[in-house]
Amino acid sequence: MSEFIITTFDWVPETPRGYVRDIRLRWAMEEAGLPYRVESTSFTSRSDAHFARQPFGQVPWLTHGDTSIFESGAALLYLAEQSGVLMPQDAMGRYKVIEWLFAGLNSVEMATVPWSLFMFSDDTQKTPGRKTLDAFLASRLHHMEQVLAGREWLADAFSVADIVMSDALRLVDRFNGLEQHAASRDYIARATARPAFLKAHADQMAFYAAADA
Numbered sequence: 001m002s003e004f005i006i007t008t009f010d011w012v013p014e015t016p017r018g019y020v021r022d023i024r025l026r027w028a029m030e031e032a033g034l035p036y037r038v039e040s041t042s043f044t045s046r047s048d049a050h051f052a053r054q055p056f057g058q059v060p061w062l063t064h065g066d067t068s069i070f071e072s073g074a075a076l077l078y079l080a081e082q083s084g085v086l087m088p089q090d091a092m093g094r095y096k097v098i099e100w101l102f103a104g105l106n107s108v109e110m111a112t113v114p115w116s117l118f119m120f121s122d123d124t125q126k127t128p129g130r131k132t133l134d135a136f137l138a139s140r141l142h143h144m145e146q147v148l149a150g151r152e153w154l155a156d157a158f159s160v161a162d163i164v165m166s167d168a169l170r171l172v173d174r175f176n177g178l179e180q181h182a183a184s185r186d187y188i189a190r191a192t193a194r195p196a197f198l199k200a201h202a203d204q205m206a207f208y209a210a211a212d213a
Protein backbone atom coordinates (compact mmCIF):
# COMPACT_ATOMS: atom_id res chain seq x y z
CA MET A 1 0.00 0.00 0.00
CA SER A 2 1.31 3.50 -0.82
CA GLU A 3 2.37 5.75 1.99
CA PHE A 4 -0.07 8.30 3.41
CA ILE A 5 1.36 11.82 3.72
CA ILE A 6 -0.32 14.72 5.49
CA THR A 7 0.98 18.14 4.50
CA THR A 8 0.65 21.02 6.93
CA PHE A 9 2.33 24.38 7.56
CA ASP A 10 5.97 24.33 8.69
CA TRP A 11 5.15 26.83 11.43
CA VAL A 12 2.11 28.69 12.76
CA PRO A 13 1.71 31.32 15.51
CA GLU A 14 0.80 30.16 19.04
CA THR A 15 -2.95 30.85 18.78
CA PRO A 16 -3.97 28.20 16.23
CA ARG A 17 -1.67 25.48 17.59
CA GLY A 18 -3.69 22.44 18.54
CA TYR A 19 -6.40 23.54 16.08
CA VAL A 20 -4.64 23.43 12.70
CA ARG A 21 -6.84 21.17 10.60
CA ASP A 22 -4.12 18.62 9.93
CA ILE A 23 -5.25 17.39 13.36
CA ARG A 24 -8.38 15.94 11.73
CA LEU A 25 -6.30 13.80 9.39
CA ARG A 26 -3.79 12.83 12.07
CA TRP A 27 -6.73 11.86 14.29
CA ALA A 28 -8.34 9.70 11.60
CA MET A 29 -5.02 8.01 10.85
CA GLU A 30 -4.53 7.20 14.53
CA GLU A 31 -8.09 5.88 14.85
CA ALA A 32 -7.61 3.69 11.79
CA GLY A 33 -4.12 2.55 12.76
CA LEU A 34 -2.78 3.64 9.38
CA PRO A 35 0.93 4.49 9.14
CA TYR A 36 1.56 8.01 7.84
CA ARG A 37 4.08 10.77 7.84
CA VAL A 38 3.76 14.54 8.00
CA GLU A 39 5.38 16.91 5.53
CA SER A 40 5.37 20.67 5.67
CA THR A 41 4.92 23.65 3.41
CA SER A 42 5.90 27.24 4.13
CA PHE A 43 3.46 29.28 6.18
CA THR A 44 5.05 32.61 5.29
CA SER A 45 5.48 32.09 1.56
CA ARG A 46 2.86 30.13 -0.40
CA SER A 47 4.42 28.66 -3.52
CA ASP A 48 2.82 27.74 -6.84
CA ALA A 49 3.40 24.11 -5.86
CA HIS A 50 1.31 24.73 -2.73
CA PHE A 51 -1.55 26.28 -4.72
CA ALA A 52 -1.40 23.35 -7.11
CA ARG A 53 -2.27 21.06 -4.19
CA GLN A 54 -4.58 23.40 -2.25
CA PRO A 55 -6.12 26.12 -4.44
CA PHE A 56 -6.67 28.48 -1.48
CA GLY A 57 -3.10 28.20 -0.22
CA GLN A 58 -4.37 26.48 2.92
CA VAL A 59 -3.59 23.22 4.71
CA PRO A 60 -3.99 20.32 5.09
CA TRP A 61 -3.86 18.12 2.06
CA LEU A 62 -3.43 14.39 1.85
CA THR A 63 -1.20 12.50 -0.56
CA HIS A 64 -1.52 8.76 -1.20
CA GLY A 65 0.42 7.48 -4.18
CA ASP A 66 -0.81 9.49 -7.18
CA THR A 67 -3.83 10.77 -5.28
CA SER A 68 -3.77 14.26 -3.77
CA ILE A 69 -6.82 15.52 -1.86
CA PHE A 70 -7.49 18.94 -0.33
CA GLU A 71 -10.36 19.86 2.03
CA SER A 72 -10.23 18.07 5.36
CA GLY A 73 -13.72 16.61 4.87
CA ALA A 74 -12.81 15.08 1.50
CA ALA A 75 -9.57 13.68 2.90
CA LEU A 76 -11.47 12.17 5.85
CA LEU A 77 -13.94 10.47 3.52
CA TYR A 78 -11.03 9.06 1.53
CA LEU A 79 -9.39 7.77 4.70
CA ALA A 80 -12.65 6.23 5.90
CA GLU A 81 -12.98 4.41 2.58
CA GLN A 82 -9.36 3.32 2.50
CA SER A 83 -9.30 2.07 6.06
CA GLY A 84 -12.75 0.49 6.25
CA VAL A 85 -13.25 2.07 9.66
CA LEU A 86 -14.65 5.45 10.75
CA MET A 87 -17.66 4.88 8.46
CA PRO A 88 -19.98 1.89 8.09
CA GLN A 89 -19.79 -0.20 4.91
CA ASP A 90 -23.54 -0.33 4.17
CA ALA A 91 -25.11 2.46 2.05
CA MET A 92 -27.56 3.71 4.68
CA GLY A 93 -24.89 3.73 7.36
CA ARG A 94 -22.48 5.54 5.04
CA TYR A 95 -24.99 8.27 4.25
CA LYS A 96 -25.78 8.75 7.93
CA VAL A 97 -22.10 9.60 8.40
CA ILE A 98 -21.86 11.67 5.21
CA GLU A 99 -24.88 13.83 6.10
CA TRP A 100 -23.40 14.61 9.52
CA LEU A 101 -19.98 15.23 8.02
CA PHE A 102 -21.54 17.85 5.72
CA ALA A 103 -23.56 19.25 8.63
CA GLY A 104 -20.34 19.70 10.59
CA LEU A 105 -18.62 21.44 7.71
CA ASN A 106 -21.45 23.38 6.14
CA SER A 107 -23.98 24.07 8.89
CA VAL A 108 -21.91 24.24 12.07
CA GLU A 109 -18.41 25.25 10.96
CA MET A 110 -19.98 27.88 8.71
CA ALA A 111 -20.96 29.67 11.93
CA THR A 112 -18.11 28.69 14.25
CA VAL A 113 -15.25 29.89 12.05
CA PRO A 114 -16.39 33.50 11.46
CA TRP A 115 -17.38 33.75 15.14
CA SER A 116 -13.99 32.48 16.28
CA LEU A 117 -12.23 34.97 13.99
CA PHE A 118 -13.92 37.77 15.95
CA MET A 119 -12.89 36.10 19.20
CA PHE A 120 -9.28 35.64 18.05
CA SER A 121 -9.25 39.31 17.13
CA ASP A 122 -10.66 40.40 20.53
CA ASP A 123 -13.35 42.22 18.58
CA THR A 124 -16.34 42.56 20.90
CA GLN A 125 -18.14 45.39 19.09
CA LYS A 126 -21.84 44.61 18.84
CA THR A 127 -22.33 45.78 15.29
CA PRO A 128 -25.53 44.68 13.48
CA GLY A 129 -23.52 42.14 11.49
CA ARG A 130 -21.94 40.73 14.64
CA LYS A 131 -25.34 40.42 16.32
CA THR A 132 -26.60 38.49 13.31
CA LEU A 133 -23.57 36.20 13.42
CA ASP A 134 -24.01 35.61 17.18
CA ALA A 135 -27.67 34.69 16.64
CA PHE A 136 -26.74 32.40 13.73
CA LEU A 137 -24.21 30.56 15.87
CA ALA A 138 -26.58 30.42 18.86
CA SER A 139 -29.21 28.75 16.69
CA ARG A 140 -26.78 26.13 15.37
CA LEU A 141 -25.47 25.44 18.89
CA HIS A 142 -28.99 25.16 20.28
CA HIS A 143 -29.95 22.55 17.71
CA MET A 144 -26.70 20.60 18.09
CA GLU A 145 -27.30 20.56 21.85
CA GLN A 146 -30.69 18.88 21.29
CA VAL A 147 -29.08 16.29 19.01
CA LEU A 148 -26.15 15.56 21.29
CA ALA A 149 -28.30 15.28 24.41
CA GLY A 150 -29.74 12.08 22.96
CA ARG A 151 -26.74 10.22 21.60
CA GLU A 152 -23.13 9.31 22.18
CA TRP A 153 -21.96 9.82 18.57
CA LEU A 154 -23.63 11.35 15.52
CA ALA A 155 -24.08 8.04 13.72
CA ASP A 156 -24.22 4.58 15.31
CA ALA A 157 -20.51 4.50 16.13
CA PHE A 158 -17.68 7.04 16.28
CA SER A 159 -16.97 8.20 12.71
CA VAL A 160 -15.28 10.86 10.58
CA ALA A 161 -18.39 13.00 11.18
CA ASP A 162 -17.51 13.10 14.89
CA ILE A 163 -13.97 14.16 14.09
CA VAL A 164 -15.24 17.18 12.18
CA MET A 165 -18.15 18.06 14.47
CA SER A 166 -16.21 17.82 17.73
CA ASP A 167 -13.32 19.74 16.18
CA ALA A 168 -15.66 22.53 15.06
CA LEU A 169 -17.36 22.69 18.45
CA ARG A 170 -14.16 22.66 20.49
CA LEU A 171 -13.18 25.93 18.82
CA VAL A 172 -16.30 27.50 20.35
CA ASP A 173 -15.59 25.84 23.68
CA ARG A 174 -12.12 27.37 23.63
CA PHE A 175 -13.77 30.79 23.95
CA ASN A 176 -16.31 29.55 26.54
CA GLY A 177 -19.07 29.67 23.98
CA LEU A 178 -20.62 26.42 25.22
CA GLU A 179 -21.26 27.39 28.83
CA GLN A 180 -25.01 26.80 28.38
CA HIS A 181 -24.50 23.62 26.34
CA ALA A 182 -23.62 20.76 28.68
CA ALA A 183 -24.35 17.95 26.21
CA SER A 184 -22.08 19.56 23.63
CA ARG A 185 -19.30 19.95 26.21
CA ASP A 186 -19.72 16.29 27.22
CA TYR A 187 -19.55 15.26 23.56
CA ILE A 188 -16.30 17.19 23.06
CA ALA A 189 -14.90 15.65 26.26
CA ARG A 190 -15.78 12.12 25.02
CA ALA A 191 -14.24 12.74 21.62
CA THR A 192 -11.06 14.41 22.86
CA ALA A 193 -10.48 11.74 25.51
CA ARG A 194 -9.95 9.17 22.75
CA PRO A 195 -6.31 8.02 22.60
CA ALA A 196 -6.22 8.82 18.88
CA PHE A 197 -7.11 12.47 19.48
CA LEU A 198 -4.63 12.78 22.37
CA LYS A 199 -1.85 11.41 20.17
CA ALA A 200 -2.79 13.62 17.21
CA HIS A 201 -2.97 16.71 19.41
CA ALA A 202 0.33 15.99 21.19
CA ASP A 203 2.02 15.35 17.85
CA GLN A 204 0.78 18.63 16.37
CA MET A 205 1.90 20.59 19.45
CA ALA A 206 5.33 18.89 19.35
CA PHE A 207 5.63 19.56 15.62
CA TYR A 208 5.17 23.32 16.12
CA ALA A 209 7.30 23.41 19.26
CA ALA A 210 10.11 21.87 17.21
CA ALA A 211 9.52 24.49 14.50
CA ASP A 212 10.25 27.25 17.06
CA ALA A 213 13.58 25.74 18.03
Ligand SMILES: N[C@@H](CCC(=O)N[C@@H](CS)C(=O)NCC(=O)O)C(=O)O
Nearest residue numbers: 019020021057058059060071072073
Ligand atom coordinates in the same frame (compact mmCIF):
# COMPACT_ATOMS: atom_id res chain seq x y z
N1 LIG B 1 -12.13 24.04 4.40
C1 LIG B 1 -10.71 23.81 4.58
C2 LIG B 1 -10.20 24.87 5.54
C3 LIG B 1 -8.71 24.80 5.67
C4 LIG B 1 -8.20 25.87 6.60
O1 LIG B 1 -8.93 26.78 7.03
N2 LIG B 1 -6.90 25.75 6.92
C5 LIG B 1 -6.26 26.74 7.75
C6 LIG B 1 -5.42 26.05 8.80
S1 LIG B 1 -6.47 25.21 9.94
C7 LIG B 1 -5.32 27.55 6.87
O2 LIG B 1 -4.68 27.00 6.00
N3 LIG B 1 -5.23 28.86 7.13
C8 LIG B 1 -4.35 29.75 6.42
C9 LIG B 1 -5.07 30.54 5.38
O3 LIG B 1 -6.30 30.47 5.27
O4 LIG B 1 -4.39 31.26 4.67
C10 LIG B 1 -10.49 22.40 5.14
O5 LIG B 1 -11.31 21.93 5.92
O6 LIG B 1 -9.49 21.76 4.80
